[in-house]
Structures are given as structure tokens and as C-alpha cells.
Amino acid sequence: MVPLSWYLTFAAALFALGLYAVLARKNAVAILMGVEIMLNAVIVNLVAFWRYGNPADIAGQAFAVIVFAVAAAEAAVGLALIISIYRQRATVMAEQIDLMKW
Amino acid sequence: MSATPIIFLVVAALTLAAAFLVVTVRNLIHAAVWLVAALFGVAVIFVLLDAGFMATVQVVLYIGAIAILIVFAVMLTRRVMQDVGPQRNANWWLGAIVAIVFFVAISSLLWRTAWPALPGGDVGDTVLALGRSLVDPNKYVIPFEVASVMLIIALIGSIAVALPGKQSE
Numbered sequence: 688m689v690p691l692s693w694y695l696t697f698a699a700a701l702f703a704l705g706l707y708a709v710l711a712r713k714n715a716v717a718i719l720m721g722v723e724i725m726l727n728a729v730i731v732n733l734v735a736f737w738r739y740g741n742p743a744d745i746a747g748q749a750f751a752v753i754v755f756a757v758a759a760a761e762a763a764v765g766l767a768l769i770i771s772i773y774r775q776r777a778t779v780m781a782e783q784i785d786l787m788k789w
Numbered sequence: 790m791s792a793t794p795i796i797f798l799v800v801a802a803l804t805l806a807a808a809f810l811v812v813t814v815r816n817l818i819h820a821a822v823w824l825v826a827a828l829f830g831v832a833v834i835f836v837l838l839d840a841g842f843m844a845t846v847q848v849v850l851y852i853g854a855i856a857i858l859i860v861f862a863v864m865l866t867r868r869v870m871q872d873v874g875p876q877r878n879a880n881w882w883l884g885a886i887v888a889i890v891f892f893v894a895i896s897s898l899l900w901r902t903a904w905p906a907l908p909g910g911d912v913g914d915t916v917l918a919l920g921r922s923l924v925d926p927n928k929y930v931i932p933f934e935v936a937s938v939m940l941i942i943a944l945i946g947s948i949a950v951a952l953p954g955k956q957s958e
Contacts, residue, residue, distance in 0.1 A: 689797045689837070691904040696896050697801045697834070701808055701827075703892035708812035710884025711877045716817060716862050720824050723855060724808055727831050730843070738838045739905055742912040745922045748840060749929045752919070755846055756936040760943035762855045766862045767947035774953065779866045782878055 694735035701728035715769045715779045719762065726758045797837055804830025815876050817863045825856045842916045 701724060708721025730751050737747020773779050807826035814820050828851045835844035922928040 689794050695899045699895040703888040704808045707888035711881035713878050734838050734840045745918045748919050763947045767951035771950050773866045
């Protein structure tokens with residue numbers, strides 16, 4: 688039997704890796720990959736808490752399904768933004784997309 | 790049952806290794822392939838958690854849709870991707886420190902907490918219960934409908950944003 692803390696440690700490590708990608712990567716597509724990894728770590732947490740909490744109550748899985756939908760919407764809008772920026776400014780480097788930087 | 794911790798440890802190590810390669814490897818196509826590997830590892834974790842439907846959705850939605858979308862985006866922006874030079878910004882070490890501090894803080898907290906043990910018994914037919922709860926007015930029909938409206942908005946919004954034409958002037 689695997690203790691709950693193992694799953695939570697795994698999810699925390701996955702989240703930290705995604706956080707590193709978001710903070711350190713130059714390419715906007717790579718930053719989006721980091722966001723996806725972070726969302727996935729959150730879903731692992733939700734499902735683990737559902738399994739170890741009260742499996743008869745399906746709330747944890749319903750929550751996870753909603754997070755899946757949010758992740759799909761986020762990926763679609765984010766990639767559309769990146770492609771639009773690439774078409775107009777011919778770059779996907781996050782530090783060159785500074786039109787709104789004050 | 791006694792094989793579960795070994796499977797968990799092996800899958801978790803492989804998943805974290807794949808995720809590490811996603812965030813460090815230079816070539817973005819390779820990063821996307823490693824992302825597929827990491828997402829598949831998370832699907833195996835869902836199976837270990839008795840959430841078969843979550844594992845299916847993970848494979849169909851994350852690997853089948855989002856990862857492929859990311860591969861498309863990488864290919865469409867390929868010219869920039871092959872730029873020489875570092876793939877991480879000047880403050881990458883700060884990001885690494887933040888991530889490590891975050892992980893150490895979270896894991897030191899959660900190892901000190903007394904978590905509930907795994908509830909015994911079978912979880913039953915979770916797919917049936919989940920499907921019923923998502924259309925049950927006393928449960929989660931409103932979040933479900935809001936999610937569908939949000940998906941439509943995201944669909945229309947991403948088409949409007951990515952549409953070529955008058956916005957370039």
C-alpha cells in the first residue's frame with residue numbers, strides 16, 4: 688500500500704519542475720508546457736485526495752474533470768495567442784514580447 | 790497488492806525524469822515528446838489510484854489533444870526554435886531556487902502531517918457515479934455546464950485570436 692504522502696510528494700516535485708519551466712524558459716511554447724505539467728500535478732493531488740479521503744463521494748473526480756476542461760481551454764487559447772504573436776512579431780521568445788511592459 | 794509501491798516508485802521516477810527533460814532539453818520537439826512520456830506516466834499514476842476514467846481522459850485529452858496541439862505550435866514557430874543561444878533566460882538560477890524552495894517547503898510540511906490511510910474496500914463503479922453526479926441537479930450540473938460554456942468561449946476566442954487578417958495592421 689502506497690501512503691498518501693508519496694503521491695503528494697510526487698505531485699509537488701512535478702509542480703516544482705513545471706514552475707521552473709515557467710520561470711526559466713525563454714520560449715513561450717516551453718512555458719506553456721510547464722503550465723501543463725503544473726496543472727497535471729494539481730490533478731494528481733485532487734485524485735489522490737479523492738482516493739484517500741472518501742471514495743464513495745465522487746467530488747474529487749468531478750473537480751478533476753473540471754480542471755481537465757480548464758487545461759484544455761488554457762492550451763487552446765495560449766497556443767492561439769502564441770501563433771498570433773509569432774505571425775505579427777516573428778518571435779516566440781517571452782522576453783521579446785514586451786509591448787505591454789511598462 | 791504488495792507490488793503497488795514498487796510500480797509507483799518506478800513510474801514516479803520515470804515520470805519525473807521525463808518532466809525534468811521537458812524543462813531542460815534544448816530541442817522543443819524533443820521536449821514535446823518527453824512531455825507525452827511524462828503525461829503517460831501520470832496516467833499510470835491515475836490507474837494506481839483506482840481512477841480508470843481519469844487515466845483514459847488523461848491519455849485522450851492530454852496526450853491526444855494538448856500534446857499534439859503543442860507539437861503543432863512548435864512546428865509552426867520552427868524558425869525561431871532553431872535559434873542558437875541558450876534556451877533559458879538570464880535569471881534561470883533564480884527560477885531554479887524558487888522551484889527547489891517550493892518543493893522543499895511543501896514536502897517538509899506534508900511529511901510532518903498525519904494523513905489518513907487508504908480506505909479499505911472496493912471503490913465501486915466510479916465512472917457510473919461520476920457520470921450521474923455531473924448531470925445531477927443536486928451535485929455538479931452547474932460546474933459542468935459552466936465548463937462547457939467556458940470551452941465554447943475558449944474555442945471562439947482562440948479562433949478569433951489566431952485568425953489571420955485585419956488585426957495585423
